Amino acid sequence: MTKIGDLLRRLGLDNVPLHASATAHSLALARILMLSIWIVYVFQDPVQSLTFLPHELFHAFGLFQLVPDSVWVALITPTGLLALKVLLIGLFGWALIGFRGARAAAAVSLVLVFVYLQVKKGFGGHWDHREMTLAYAHFLLLFTPAWDAFAASRASRRPRREGIYRASLIALSLVVIIQYFFIGAARTFIGGPGIFLDGSLQNWIVNRNLRPNPFGFDLGTAFLAEVWRTPLDLLFLGGTLLELAAFIVLFLRPGWLKITFAVGFAVFHASIFLLMNVAFLENIVLILLFFDLAAPWRRIRRGHDAPGVLLVDRREPAALEVAAFVARFGRGELPIREMPEALASQGRVLAFRAEGDGEIVTGRRARAEATFRVPGFLWLAIWRQWRAGDRPLDTARSAWASWFLGPRVTPAGADELVRRD
Numbered sequence: 372m373t374k375i376g377d378l379l380r381r382l383g384l385d386n387v388p389l390h391a392s393a394t395a396h397s398l399a400l401a402r403i404l405m406l407s408i409w410i411v412y413v414f415q416d417p418v419q420s421l422t423f424l425p426h427e428l429f430h431a432f433g434l435f436q437l438v439p440d441s442v443w444v445a446l447i448t449p450t451g452l453l454a455l456k457v458l459l460i461g462l463f464g465w466a467l468i469g470f471r472g473a474r475a476a477a478a479v480s481l482v483l484v485f486v487y488l489q490v491k492k493g494f495g496g497h498w499d500h501r502e503m504t505l506a507y508a509h510f511l512l513l514f515t516p517a518w519d520a521f522a523a524s525r526a527s528r529r530p531r532r533e534g535i536y537r538a539s540l541i542a543l544s545l546v547v548i549i550q551y552f553f554i555g556a557a558r559t560f561i562g563g564p565g566i567f568l569d570g571s572l573q574n575w576i577v578n579r580n581l582r583p584n585p586f587g588f589d590l591g592t593a594f595l596a597e598v599w600r601t602p603l604d605l606l607f608l609g610g611t612l613l614e615l616a617a618f619i620v621l622f623l624r625p626g627w628l629k630i631t632f633a634v635g636f637a638v639f640h641a642s643i644f645l646l647m648n649v650a651f652l653e654n655i656v657l658i659l660l661f662f663d664l665a666a667p668w669r670r671i672r673r674g675h676d677a678p679g680v681l682l683v684d685r686r687e688p689a690a691l692e693v694a695a696f697v698a699r700f701g702r703g704e705l706p707i708r709e710m711p712e713a714l715a716s717q718g719r720v721l722a723f724r725a726e727g728d729g730e731i732v733t734g735r736r737a738r739a740e741a742t743f744r745v746p747g748f749l750w751l752a753i754w755r756q757w758r759a760g761d762r763p764l765d766t767a768r769s770a771w772a773s774w775f776l777g778p779r780v781t782p783a784g785a786d787e788l789v790r791r792d
Contacts, residue, residue: 387621389544392663393537399469399521400664401543405508406467408653409480412505413459413487419452421494429493435486447490455490459483469522474513481509501651504550508543508657515539541621544660548617551636555614570600572607579647591646610639620661633658678726681741684710687720697741705744 390397426444445451462480466473488502516531516539558566565571576591594603613635623629636658640651681697683690694707714722714733722733723740732740735758742752 387541388624389621389661390537390540390663391624392666393540394665394669395516395520395531395536396665396668397663398515398517398536398539399519400668401540401660402512402517403467403521404656404659404664405505405512405543406463406477408505408656409484409509410460410463410467412502412653413456413463416456416491418456418487418491419449421447421490422449422452424494428495431489431493432498435489443490443493446486452490455483455487459487469518469524471524473518473522473524477509478513481506481513484509500550500554501653504546504657505653508546508660511539511542511546515542540660540663544620547654547657547660548620550654551614551617555611555617558611559615567604567608567611570604572603573600576603576646579649582648591648594646606639606642610635610642613639625662625666629661633661679705679740679744680724680726681705681707681737682710682714682719682722682724682731683707684715684720690720693721693738693741697745700748701745704746705741 426447429443429447431438431443446455459480462476462483466477466480470476484502484506488498488506492498516535519531519536562571573595577595580589580591613632617632617636620629620632623632637655640655643649643651681694683694685691685694690710697705697707710719710722714731719733721737722731723737724731725740735755739752739755739758742748742755745752
C-alpha cells in the first residue's frame with residue numbers, strides 16, 4: 372500500500388498542494404466515482420448489437436490472440452454478451468459497496484474489462500484513451516487503501532503511513548493529467564503548427580458528421596461557414612494548450628484557478644461532443660478526481676463552522692440542557708461561558724455570540740446556532756433554525772464553497788475574543 376507514496380516521494384510529488392486535505396473518505400469516494408463510471412459505461416453500452424456481425428470480421432489483439440477462436444465464438448452471442456455485462460456490473464457493484472473481498476472483485480473486474488473492450492474493438496476501431504485512462508486508474512486503485520471508508524465490510528484498519536490517502540489520490544489524478552499532457556504533446560509535435568491552421572477543426576467536424584454515430588447531433592454543421600474558421604482554430608489551439616499545461620493542476624490549491632482549469636477541460640470535451648459526436652463523458656467525470664470529494668461531507672458533519680461562544684445561565688434547566696448537548700457531542704469546538712449579568716438581567720437564559728462582529732442571538736435562535744456547530748446534527752440544526760423563524764448567522768463558507776474555494780480565514784483576533792470570555 373505504501374509503494375505509491377514512496378514513488379511519489381522519489382518524484383518529488385508528495386508535497387504538492389493537490390489533495391492536501393485528503394482523508395480515507397476522500398479516497399473511498401474516488402473509488403465509488405470510478406466504479407460508478409464503469410457501471411454506467413457497461414450498462415448503457417449496446418454491445419449486444421455485435422452479434423449481428425459476421426464473426427469473420429472479428430480480430431483479436433495482443434495476448435488475446437492466444438485465446439482459442441471457439442471461446443470468442445461462444446462469447447459473442449446474445450447469451451454470452453449478456454452474461455459478461457451482468458457479471459461485470461455485479462463485480463463493479465461488489466467492489467463499489469465494499470463487501471468482503473471487494474479488492475479481489477475489483478481486480479477480477481479489471482481483467483474482464485479488457486475482455487469486454489477486446490470484444491468491442493475486435494470488429495474495428497482502436498483502444499482509445501477514453502477507456503484506457505479509466506482502466507489505468509482502476510489498476511492503480513487496487514494498490515491503494517480505497518476500502519478503508521464507506522465500505523460495507525471493513526477489517527480492523529491497520530495504522531496507515533501518514534499521507535497515504537493523499538498520495539493515492541495524487542497518483543489517480545496523475546493518470547488523468549498524464550493523459551491530457553501526452554495527447555496535447557502528440558497533437559502538437561506530430562501535427563503542429565498546421566493542425567491549428569486553415570480550418571483543420573472544421574475538416575474534422577465535416578468528417579465526423581458524415582459518419583454514422585449513436586448521438587445524432589448535427590450542431591457541428593452550423594459552424595462550417597468561413598466566419599467560424601478562425602474561432603474554431605483558436606478553440607482547438609486553446610484546448611491543446613490547456614492539455615499541455617495540465618500538470619499545473621498538481622500545484623493548485625482549492626480556488627478559482629483550479630475551477631477554471633476543470634471547467635476548461637470539461638468545456639473542451641463538451642465542444643468536441645456537440646460538434647463532432649465524439650463522446651468523452653467518462654473523462655469529464657474523471658475531472659472530479661482533482662477535487663477532494665469528501666470535503667462537503669466533512670464540512671456538513673462538522674456543522675456550521677462560524678466561530679462563536681455559547682452563553683448559558685446555569686440556573687436555568689433549559690439552558691443547561693443545551694449546554695450538556697453541546698458538551699457531549701460538540702468535541703469541544705464551541706466554548707461555553709457564563710451568561711453576562713447584563714443579558715441575564717434582561718431575562719436571557721441562552722445566547723450565542725458570533726465572533727468578528729459580535730452579533731448576539733438569544734432563545735430559539737441561540738439553540739439553533741449551537742446545534743449548527745455540533746458535528747452530525749446539521750438537519751436538526753436546520754429544523755431548529757426554521758422553527759426560530761430566521762436564517763443562521765453566516766460568517767463561514769457553505770459546504771460547496773469550502774470544497775471549491777477552501778475554508779474562509781478565521782477573522783483576526785478571534786482567539787483573543789475567546790480568551791477574554
